[in-house]
Amino acid sequence: MSRASKTTLAATSIFTAGMIYFVHWSQEADKAAMHAGVERDEEKQRIKRERQADFEMQKRLEQEYRKIQNVPEGQNIDGQGS
Template sequence: MSRAAKLTLFCSSLFAVSTIVFVHYAQKNEKAAMHAGVIRDVEQQKIKKERQLDFEMQRALEEEYRKVQNVRDGRG
């Protein structure tokens, strides 16, 4: 095998291996980023649910207080 053929084979092999390694790490990073997005979405849904429960509790307390206290609307 000539020197040029060996050099071409080496360069082609190096390019192929480096491409495979790059794609592997790119996929691994993309998967990690997507997983982080899912975790962030779950946390946001949890916070939203907690806020909704707080809102409903405040509304129930308001209704209780309205029954007990004499509150007038400021409209009229």
């Protein structure tokens, strides 16, 4: 094989190995970013569920307190009407 052929073969081999490494690295980075996005979404959903549970608990407590205190339905907490 001539020197030019060997050089061309070496250059294309190095280029091919570099491309394979880059594609592999890129896929791993995309996978990690996607996983982080899923974790963020799950955390947002968990917070939303907690807030909804708190809201429902507050609603039940308000209904319970209204029964105990006999507060008319249209009256606000500060004692003024709607």
